[in-house]
Structures are given as C-alpha cells and as structure tokens.
Amino acid sequence: MMLELTGVHSGYGQIPILRDITLHVAEGEFVGILGDNGMGKTTLLMTIGGDLSTTQGRIGMEGRDITALPIHRRARLGLGHVKQGRRIFPQLTVRENMQAACLAGGQSLDRAEEMTALFPRLAPIAGRPGGVLSGGEQQILALARCLCAAPRLVMLDEPTEGIQPSIRDEIVEALLMLRDRLHLTMLLVEQDEAFLGALCTRRYYLEKGRLLA
Numbered sequence: 001m002m003l004e005l006t007g008v009h010s011g012y013g014q015i016p017i018l019r020d021i022t023l024h025v026a027e028g029e030f031v032g033i034l035g036d037n038g039m040g041k042t043t044l045l046m047t048i049g050g051d052l053s054t055t056q057g058r059i060g061m062e063g064r065d066i067t068a069l070p071i072h073r074r075a076r077l078g079l080g081h082v083k084q085g086r087r088i089f090p091q092l093t094v095r096e097n098m099q100a101a102c103l104a105g106g107q108s109l110d111r112a113e114e115m116t117a118l119f120p121r122l123a124p125i126a127g128r129p130g131g132v133l134s135g136g137e138q139q140i141l142a143l144a145r146c147l148c149a150a151p152r153l154v155m156l157d158e159p160t161e162g163i164q165p166s167i168r169d170e171i172v173e174a175l176l177m178l179r180d181r182l183h184l185t186m187l188l189v190e191q192d193e194a195f196l197g198a199l200c201t202r203r204y205y206l207e208k209g210r211l212l213a
C-alpha cells in the first residue's frame with residue numbers, strides 16, 4: 001500500500017483535531033478528501049507530511065512505519081506535499097524556484113528543466129520572479145516544484161483555492177497528464193466536489209476531524 005493510516009489522532013499542542021483516522025491510498029490511485037472549512041483537511045496532510053506529530057495511531061508508507069519520521073525523511077521516501085498557499089519564493093524566478101527544489105530533493109538541476117517542460121504555461125515565464133505570477137501560475141509552479149524532488153506520492157492541499165475556472169481545468173489536465181507520464185499517486189484535499197470528481201477514483205469525507213464512512 002502506498003499510504004496507510006490506522007487510528008491516527010493529531011492536533012495542535014493540547015488541542016485535538018483529528019480523531020481515529022483510518023484510510024489508505026493504493027499505488028497509482030488518485031484519492032480525494034472532501035470537507036468544508038475547518039474540518040481538518042490541512043491538519044490531515046500536515047500530519048501525514050510530518051509537520052504535526054501523530055499522538056496515537058500509525059502512518060505507513062509502502063510497508064514502512066513513518067509515524068515518527070521527521071519531514072525530510074518522509075520526503076526522501078517519496079512523499080511530496082504542495083501546501084496550502086503555495087509558498088513560492090517570491091524573489092526567486094520560476095527557474096530558480098524549480099532549481100532550489102531539485103537541490104533540496106537531492107536531484108540534478110536538469111530535472112528542473114524536464115519538469116518545467118511538462119507544463120506549457122511555465123516554460124515561457126521561467127525567468128519571471130515567483131512573486132509576480134498569478135494565483136493559477138503559482139499553483140502550477142508549486143506543483144511542478146514539488147515534482148523536482150521526484151516524489152511517488154503527492155499530496156495537494158486545495159489546489160483550486162482562489163483560482164479561476166479556466167486554470168482550474170488546466171490543473172485537472174496537468175494532473176491527469178502526470179498520472180499517465182510519471183505514474184504518480186495522489187492524495188488531494190478540496191472543497192470543490194466537481195474538481196475531485198474529475199480526478200479521483202475514490203473519496204473520503206472529513207467532518208469535524210473524523211472521516212465519514
């Protein structure tokens with residue numbers, strides 16, 4: 001199994017948010033997590049990624065127990081996380097953002113060019129500072145940048161947040177292309193049910209920190 005959570009609890013300090021989360025993502029699957037504002041979607045991805053610690057339960061990735069591993073070790077095992085808000089370096093160009101991710105992920109700088117070439121919208125703006133890009137362009141850059149570290153499982157936190165419909169469709173196309181070309185597995189968190197419907201084979205609903213059956 002690419003990812004397996006069993007009875008996971010987590011939260012912020014003394015504040016419990018996620019309760020008894022059990023879910024799995026098989027290799028090659030695109031799985032969606034749907035939930036309204038504040039239901040714990042971001043908390044779930046931060047817990048899987050290692051930004052927040054699991055207070056109870058187990059997180060497994062490809063048969064390994066990653067529950068207690070620090071963020072960088074999970075990343076090195078192939079876990080990619082495109083965080084909410086995109087977190088592009090605003091002063092660095094698109095190309096430099098990509099190259100920085102290659103270095104951080106232990107990949108050659110050539111990979112930045114290869115990943116840029118996958119996205120027709122990025123190549124022409126490779127010399128532009130990240131900070132001047134539109135929201136949609138930043139989202140595509142955030143996704144492309146995550147791929148620089150050669151992940152096998154990519155977690156996306158609300159990729160359509162604040163994005164106009166035309167670019168939303170482009171992101172759907174890009175993700176489908178990545179599924180075919182890079183054989184990625186994806187875990188997507190969204191409020192947009194139609195977006196998940198266009199991409200995901202399976203969905204979970206998160207409500208007040210619990211998954212609904």
Ligand SMILES: Nc1ncnc2c1ncn2[C@@H]1O[C@H](COP(=O)(O)OP(=O)(O)OP(=O)(O)O)[C@@H](O)[C@H]1O
Binds near residue numbers: 043
């Ligand atoms: N740093 C924090 N300290 C304490 N509580 C927090 C913190 N960050 C988030 N929370 C709380 O955790 C709960 C879940 O938040 P989370 O961000 O995971 O929701 P979400 O489903 O991703 O929502 P949204 O769609 O608005 O991003 C909310 O009640 C929120 O107030």
